[in-house]
Amino acid sequence: MPEEISVTVNGAHLNVTSGMTVLAAILSSGAHGVRKSVKGELRGPLCAMGICFECRATVDRRPHTRTCQLLCAPGMEIRTDG
Amino acid sequence: MTSPVHDVLIVGAGIVGAACAALCAAEKLRVGIVEAEMVGGGATAAGMGHLVVMDDSEAQFVLTHYSRALWEELSPALPADVEYDRCGTIWIATDDEEMHAVAQKKQFYESRGVRAKILDSGALREAEPNLREDLSGGLLVPDDAVIYAPCAARFFVERAQSCGAQLHIPCVVTALTRDGVRLNNGTTLSARFTVIAGGAWSTALLPGIAVKKRKGHLVITDRYPGYVRHQLVELGYLKSAHSLTEDSVAFNVQPRRTGQLLIGSSRQYDAEESAVDHSILSRMLARAQEFMPGLAKLSAIRSWTGFRPATPDKLPLIGPAPDRDNLFLATGHEGLGITTSLGTAQLLVSQLLGRECGISPAPYLPNRAYEGVHA
Amino acid sequence: MDNVFAFDVLVVGAGPAGIAAAFGAAESGARVGVIDDNPRPGGQIWRGETQQRADHPEAKSWLEKFARCPIEFFSSTEVVDQIDRGHLLAQSHDGPREFVCKKLILCTGARELFLPFPGWTLPNVMGAGALQALAKSGLSVSGKKVVIAGSGPLLLAVAAYLREHGADVRLIAEQAPWHRLARFGISLLLQKNKFVQALAIRRQLADIPYKASCWPVRAAGNGKLESVTLRCGDRTWQEPCDYLACGFHLLPNTELAALLGCEIRGGFVRVNHLQQSSVSGIFCAGELTGIGGVDASILEGSIAGYAATGQDARAAQLSRQKARSENFTAALRRAFALRPELRASVSPDTIVCRCEDVPLARLRSCASWRAAKLQTRCGMGPCQGRICGPAVEFLLGWKTSSVRPPVFPVPIETLARAPVSQFSRPSEENLIPHEEPR
Numbered sequence: 001m002p003e004e005i006s007v008t009v010n011g012a013h014l015n016v017t018s019g020m021t022v023l024a025a026i027l028s029s030g031a032h033g034v035r036k037s038v039k040g041e042l043r044g045p046l047c048a049m050g051i052c053f054e055c056r057a058t059v060d061r062r063p064h065t066r067t068c069q070l071l072c073a074p075g076m077e078i079r080t081d082g
Numbered sequence: 083m084t085s086p087v088h089d090v091l092i093v094g095a096g097i098v099g100a101a102c103a104a105l106c107a108a109e110k111l112r113v114g115i116v117e118a119e120m121v122g123g124g125a126t127a128a129g130m131g132h133l134v135v136m137d138d139s140e141a142q143f144v145l146t147h148y149s150r151a152l153w154e155e156l157s158p159a160l161p162a163d164v165e166y167d168r169c170g171t172i173w174i175a176t177d178d179e180e181m182h183a184v185a186q187k188k189q190f191y192e193s194r195g196v197r198a199k200i201l202d203s204g205a206l207r208e209a210e211p212n213l214r215e216d217l218s219g220g221l222l223v224p225d226d227a228v229i230y231a232p233c234a235a236r237f238f239v240e241r242a243q244s245c246g247a248q249l250h251i252p253c254v255v256t257a258l259t260r261d262g263v264r265l266n267n268g269t270t271l272s273a274r275f276t277v278i279a280g281g282a283w284s285t286a287l288l289p290g291i292a293v294k295k296r297k298g299h300l301v302i303t304d305r306y307p308g309y310v311r312h313q314l315v316e317l318g319y320l321k322s323a324h325s326l327t328e329d330s331v332a333f334n335v336q337p338r339r340t341g342q343l344l345i346g347s348s349r350q351y352d353a354e355e356s357a358v359d360h361s362i363l364s365r366m367l368a369r370a371q372e373f374m375p376g377l378a379k380l381s382a383i384r385s386w387t388g389f390r391p392a393t394p395d396k397l398p399l400i401g402p403a404p405d406r407d408n409l410f411l412a413t414g415h416e417g418l419g420i421t422t423s424l425g426t427a428q429l430l431v432s433q434l435l436g437r438e439c440g441i442s443p444a445p446y447l448p449n450r451a452y453e454g455v456h457a
Numbered sequence: 458m459d460n461v462f463a464f465d466v467l468v469v470g471a472g473p474a475g476i477a478a479a480f481g482a483a484e485s486g487a488r489v490g491v492i493d494d495n496p497r498p499g500g501q502i503w504r505g506e507t508q509q510r511a512d513h514p515e516a517k518s519w520l521e522k523f524a525r526c527p528i529e530f531f532s533s534t535e536v537v538d539q540i541d542r543g544h545l546l547a548q549s550h551d552g553p554r555e556f557v558c559k560k561l562i563l564c565t566g567a568r569e570l571f572l573p574f575p576g577w578t579l580p581n582v583m584g585a586g587a588l589q590a591l592a593k594s595g596l597s598v599s600g601k602k603v604v605i606a607g608s609g610p611l612l613l614a615v616a617a618y619l620r621e622h623g624a625d626v627r628l629i630a631e632q633a634p635w636h637r638l639a640r641f642g643i644s645l646l647l648q649k650n651k652f653v654q655a656l657a658i659r660r661q662l663a664d665i666p667y668k669a670s671c672w673p674v675r676a677a678g679n680g681k682l683e684s685v686t687l688r689c690g691d692r693t694w695q696e697p698c699d700y701l702a703c704g705f706h707l708l709p710n711t712e713l714a715a716l717l718g719c720e721i722r723g724g725f726v727r728v729n730h731l732q733q734s735s736v737s738g739i740f741c742a743g744e745l746t747g748i749g750g751v752d753a754s755i756l757e758g759s760i761a762g763y764a765a766t767g768q769d770a771r772a773a774q775l776s777r778q779k780a781r782s783e784n785f786t787a788a789l790r791r792a793f794a795l796r797p798e799l800r801a802s803v804s805p806d807t808i809v810c811r812c813e814d815v816p817l818a819r820l821r822s823c824a825s826w827r828a829a830k831l832q833t834r835c836g837m838g839p840c841q842g843r844i845c846g847p848a849v850e851f852l853l854g855w856k857t858s859s860v861r862p863p864v865f866p867v868p869i870e871t872l873a874r875a876p877v878s879q880f881s882r883p884s885e886e887n888l889i890p891h892e893e894p895r
Contacts, residue, residue: 119827120828121828122831123828123831127831163832232831233832251824301869302837303869304839345869360538360539360540360546360876363872364873364874364876367873368873368875370869377869378873379868379870380868381866381869382863382866382867382872383838383839384861384863385861385863386861
């Protein structure tokens with residue numbers, strides 16, 4: 001059975017299945033997008049494979065972290081622009 | 083083949099050539115600009131865009147101070163994408179000896195009308211919280227500024243064109259003729275005066291002039307707004323720029339309007355290849371981390387190199403070429419081309435038109451005698 | 458020496474090609490290491506294959522074998538620079554790594570080609586493979602209305618997957634015209650196993666409208682996607698949807714190969730029949746050398762693995778099978794070539810560079826790619842032109858490749874690292890053992 005782990009997305013606790021990526025967790029939390037573009041547009045992922053950089057969020061205090069290929073870890077702190 | 087006749091033909095549309103073109107055209111001279119690749123594509127594109135008053139020598143001070151004032155005067159007219167930002171420079175001292183040098187530097191500047199303020203260790207921390215804690219202090223020069231140079235070069239070319247200047251691009255000059263240049267398609271362009279503003283490539287047309295390539299590396303980060311507020315330079319930068327023979331690195335970080343950080347600097351001799359040299363890059367970044375440990379975790383998104391055109395006495399060549407009365411030079415600006423582009427234009431135009439300039443052209447004349455041997 | 462790892466053969470990419478290459482090389486007894494930027498092996502097409510019901514039964518067996526074998530696998534690791542020949546600098550999630558190897562096999566795969574159109578930057582507009590990857594990484598698509606668009610056989614595979622996971626796939630819009638698709642279909646007949654695969658998918662998707670000569674011209678919505686406008690011939694109509702999964706076929710990830718000096722021809726890394734690139738000691742396999750699908754990737758990976766370890770007879774034997782896969786690659790390219798009408802979808806204020814928000818109008822005022830980069834900062838963001846470059850090539854005809862290190866954004870400390878083994882290379886006897894957990 002896949003285990004459940006707990007992360008926070010923009011301060012709110014979220015239980016996710018282990019093996020879920022941070023991006024999937026963000027989008028499952030109800031957010032439509034992940035980052036604000038240079039001109040302030042909300043953006044979601046484009047490529048979902050680490051190339052477009054639209055999925056960047058602040059993970060465990062580190063800004064500009066790509067989230068599409070990063071697995072959730074217990075206690076991870078995720079902050080987005082959106 | 084006939085070709086347009088210009089009063090002034092400027093070879094090279096980097097920021098120096100572009101600034102010269104704009105001023106010549108504003109003075110109602112018929113201007114031609116010939117550029118091999120793109121406007122602002124050489125050292126103009128590779129460099130930092132720091133508008134700084136330097137005290138390395140009296141002549142360097144005069145030219146940079148004069149130029150900085152011209153930039154400040156021009157700044158309201160600059161388009162937004164030139165990103166003129168009067169963020170100031172902080173020269174950083176790591177020990178008491180360097181703090182002594184800071185005091186002397188302040189004295190030098192203030193006695194010549196340049197505002198400068200000594201920051202002790204605490205004040206430095208407050209001004210730049212991300213610097214490492216145990217620095218001794220620094221000198222804040224609040225009126226220094228930062229621009230995005232490729233857009234400034236384009237702006238100057240557009241200004242020149244709006245006064246009737248003709249831009250010949252992309253056109254490669256293969257040789258100088260008696261009254262102009264020959265292009266690689268076989269045609270010639272003629273002018274009453276030709277100005278070589280080719281940066282590190284000026285020696286291709288004038289092999290005898292004392293300009294050598296000095297390679298530099300830069301790295302730009304992702305956006306971290308507010309991480310750095312001023313252009314930060316270590317006092318040791320001057321030792322790096324001074325050295326005539328050794329490869330060197332120095333701490334030099336610039337905040338961009340975008341929130342990105344531009345990190346330099348390095349100087350290498352006898353490095354003709356433009357490829358990024360991993361060992362110099364790592365030395366440069368390690369040095370930067372020594373001053374600003376938090377840089378370690380910031381995301382570097384690109385690195386690149388450029389070639390500064392260096393002269394033996396670190397002063398540019400502005401004036402008539404040796405042995406020719408219709409050929410002028412405006413080149414050899416090393417790391418100060420962006421700053422002194424405006425002062426260079428004034429010096430050039432005053433010499434072309436035979437009139438006084440705000441500063442004396444003597445120290446920058448190409449036919450001056452150099453002290454010391456060119457490395 | 459910390460974080461420095463030495464191998465006889467280093468494989469970059471753990472998709473089908475990289476896995477096959479690693480096995481092939483390991484058969485010789487060579488010490489083999491494999492790097493991939495994902496947390497698990499499989500690349501794009503075999504993503505999640507061991508966990509979910511297998512879409513590719515062979516994948517499950519390859520991946521299980523990979524998990525059991527002594528080949529060393531470094532997950533979440535990206536090569537960013539070359540320190541010296543056979544000496545690479547990489548970034549893992551927790552810090553830098555250096556890799557030293559005698560032979561290098563690049564299997565860096567492909568990415569989707571994205572073409573801009575009004576509204577393409579809205580949340581929930583993404584690539585076709587992208588939505589599938591996202592679903593595989595935990596996003597639920599159950600009950601969601603999905604329009605799949607763009608070009609290539611990937612659209613069908615994505616439709617089948619999403620449908621199987623509860624999505625309401627409204628239609629598949631393929632920009633290629635029917636006559637080209639028909640010709641491609643005929644070429645599939647010549648390759649029995651592919652034909653069978655295609656039939657199976659067709660059966661699965663029988664009730665989903667599949668329109669040829671059809672492409673998206675606008676995406677709309679308030680804050681996120683709500684509908685897409687499609688054009689098919691003279692007709693345009695609006696299709697309400699929750700997701701638009703749109704990708705225009707595939708492009709190879711050639712950046713690392715280019716950084717290492719491998720010759721690139723026609724956009725792909727040029728290799729000989731034994732997958733040898735123009736740089737001695739560097740082999741390339743899979744989509745990197747031509748978009749040919751899984752079977753070609755496995756074949757080429759095996760050839761590269763054998764050729765890199767002196768198993769020339771095996772390599773030569775397998776390379777005789779390449780002709781058939783090369784035909785398939787060529788057929789793919791012909792069938793799914795982009796039609797010129799796609800250029801008309803973009804309007805002057807459509808964002809082309811998403812990293813720096815540069816619209817088409819600003820690019821049109823520049824004379825070249827390099828001028829555009831300097832004047833507008835298009836292509837100067839963290840994606841390093843991977844997304845906007847191909848779009849600009851298609852829209853404006855500019856050649857957009859130029860590679861400098863780092864080939865991916867990387868923490869400063871990784872570039873600041875003085876290469877640990879700069880002055881001594883490990884000899885054959887003392888290849889470094891390490892305790893990297895798998």
